[in-house]
Amino acid sequence: MTGAIQGEETVANPALEQAIINKIRDKGISLPVxxxxxxxxxxxxxxxxxxxxxxxxxxxxxxxxxxxxxxxxxxxxxxxxxxxxxxxxxxxxxxxxxxxxxxxxxxxxxLFHANTPTIKRIMRDHWAFSTQVAALANHIARRHTRLDADQALLAGLLHSVGGIPVIVVAEDIPKLQDAPAVLNELVESLQSRLGGNIVKAWDFPDMFAEVIQHCGDLGYQHDGDPNYSDVVICAIAQARGISRTPDDRPIMAAEKLGVDLESSMIDDELDEAIRALGG
Structure with a gap:
């Protein structure tokens, strides 16, 4: 399985993804509680x-x-x-x-803990990004929607919870630890599949699974009023400093909410909020 990793290549590798899923299952790794x-x-x-x-x-x-x-x-x-x-x-x-x-x-x-130094750093970065998305989601929900800003914060924080078991498995795969770009791509690819199962096991409202399902698609669009997926997608885009999809299309969630992704929302107050959430 690890032989499939070559340097920092990040080409989608379904065989490697399935190997990760199998390893999670075979090792009896429990989903986070x-x-x-x-x-x-x-x-x-x-x-x-x-x-x-x-x-x-x-x-x-x-x-x-x-x-x-x-x-x-x-x-x-x-x-x-x-x-x-x-x-x-x-x-x-x-x-x-x-x-x-x-x-x-x-x-x-x-939930974001690990044992080896490399994976600890990756998990720490994963948590830091999640707290940034959470604070931004709270801010966007307050300013641009009538949605519950507290729910938006929690949805933003948990949008990538499905990446945790993927990162945990990487502790047993040295070559994967040496290829963080590949690991990050695996997390991006698998977290929606695993994350939905996690929040369902927690008996969270369906909205959280829907956010996890859609937030990886910056081109996501739907009819009707703004929803939490729109909010979290805008928060992710803002956290990454991007204003268009990878294939250079508009981010429709931002247009629906009237969010300007060209300018940064992170000022001193929002930065303080991010630090408070991050602990």
């Missing part, structure tokens, strides 16, 4: 008898998540007139559902 704090937060939101104090109790048992929640709550994403310095204030200002979604977003960093 949500961290415990995220699962508990979602259960509280789904329980009509739960209260804000129940959610605060869950958060308080994970000091790292609690600290990052306070950081994000005071970032340009959610900053209000008064500085937030405790969990009760966060839940009161943002609401239980928004806080629950943020817990999922922030705890997702735990």
């Amino acid at each position: 949500l961290p415990d704090v995220a699962l508990r937060a979602r259960r509280i939101i789904d329980d009509p008898n739960s209260s804000a104090s129940d959610l605060v109790e869950v958060i308080s048992q994970d000091p790292a998540i609690a600290a990052r929640l306070i950081q994000v709550a005071n970032s340009p994403l959610y900053r209000g007139a008064q500085h937030i310095d405790n969990l009760n204030q966060i839940v009161s200002r943002l609401g239980m559902r928004t806080v629950s979604q943020l817990i999922v977003s922030l705890s997702a960093k735990q």
Whole structure:
């Protein structure tokens, strides 16, 4: 399988893609599961008898998540007139559902881990790009749509979650580690197939699987109102600094939303938000 990799060639290789899929299956590599704090937060939101104090109790048992929640709550994403310095204030200002979604977003960093130095770096870059897309998706949803900006943030963060098992498998393939361009292409090619299965296993709304399915296609277009796929596609294009598809066609999602991809959206405030999400 690894003999198919030659230097930095990135020509699509269906045989190599299938070999990766087989290796994931044969090694019994489990698809990523949500961290415990995220699962508990979602259960509280789904329980009509739960209260804000129940959610605060869950958060308080994970000091790292609690600290990052306070950081994000005071970032340009959610900053209000008064500085937030405790969990009760966060839940009161943002609401239980928004806080629950943020817990999922922030705890997702735990999924992006690896053992070897090369793969750690690749996974770190994968996470950094995901947080950039998430912050941009939140910004675009707020400015250009009536969609839920918190949902857009989470969709942006998880758009490439299917790449995680591909990168994990690469730890066992030295030649693949030495060809990061090939590995990145494999991630791009396979993450929609695997990512949809992951968010379905998490029992997330269908929207997340739809975003994962469509966001790799910069030429994606559809009839009707803007959707989360449009938002995440625009966020990906902005994060990559591109304004047209690889075959030089307009990015229809940007036209639908009225987003100008020619100019950068990333100012000091958005950069601060990206850093807060990245942890």
